[in-house]
Amino acid sequence: MKLQIKIVLVEPLYQGNVGSVARVMKNFGFYELVLVNPCKLKGEARAMSSHAREILENAKIINTFNEAINDVSLVVGTTGMTSSKDDEHIRTPAYTPSELKNKLEGKNGTVAILFGREDNGFTNDELKSCDMIIHIPANDEYSVMNISHSVAVILYELSSIQSGEKSLAEPFDMKLLYEHLKELLEQIEYPAHKKDKTLLMFRRVFGRAQLTNREVQTLRGVLRIIQRRMK
Known part of the structure; x- marks a missing residue:
């Protein structure tokens, strides 16, 4: 068994973003895409996926957030906003992509990395279902990134990860x-x-x-x- 990472887009609004995410996934060698109640995927999604169209076509489409996480050992949520207050636990502690890589190095099991809606991100209840939170440090003047760019940064870090003998709990x-x-x-x-x-x-x-x-x-x-x- 090895480390298996799947990318989950929760209610993506724009088909171009979905296609771009599929392309980025193939760039870094990841192939399992899950879409929770997505927008309609037509020509623009296929065009933006370019030579990664098979990832788009093989994406698993489900209806609810819980369906996306019920079969994984570790649920990792992404956020553009963090909190430094000790008593606000929903978005803390927030790890960087490189810190996540270090955490997963030498492990095996199934990990879901979740990306929220382009306009509203995740609900509080969805964030509470995440085992870990990761955040990409960006310019404070404009820290919210396009979803495909976020996926690219995170998958770049994880692309060199090595599976090991420590299995994550079922x-x-x-x-x-x-x-x-x-x-x-x-x-x-x-x-x-x-x-x-x-x-x-x-x-x-x-x-x-x-x-x-x-x-x-x-x-x-x-x-x-x-x-x-x-x-």
């Missing part, structure tokens, strides 16, 4: 871990107004830790012992 196991944590917070009567933010913090901590299946099972074993002792 998506199903990670889902069980988060459900287990949520259950425990309810059992200990954790303050309701802090619960969502705390669960998001757990997701970001585990996202940058990039857990293995064994680590997930160990953590769940500890949670089960805590629950038994509480009873």
Whole structure:
């Protein structure tokens, strides 16, 4: 098994951008494109994809955000805006593309890199579903990049990445871990107004830790012992 990276465009508005993303993907050797509820893809998309038309034609088209992330071990969201405030966790911590490469070096498993809508980016709920956030440092006077340019910068960094022996935890196991944590917070009567933010913090901590299946099972074993002792 090796590291498998798929590019996900969430509700892209302009078919020219979709075609350009397909072209950039082929430039750097990436071939799996997923489109969530995209605009109609006609002649302009094919023209902009140039010699990467097969990536465009083989793109997986789905209806919802959750469909795009339910079969991946690590969900990476991109953002043009970050926050330096410690108590604003939705867009922090934000890694650069090179830092993401270092995190993924030597790993194997499936990773989705998500790009939001050209006009509104991601919703807060969508950002909360991301395990990691990445941001491309750009000119403060105009930091929002065209989506295909962003894809190019990120895939350039990741194109030389080497797979390794450390396997990322399976998506199903990670889902069980988060459900287990949520259950425990309810059992200990954790303050309701802090619960969502705390669960998001757990997701970001585990996202940058990039857990293995064994680590997930160990953590769940500890949670089960805590629950038994509480009873």
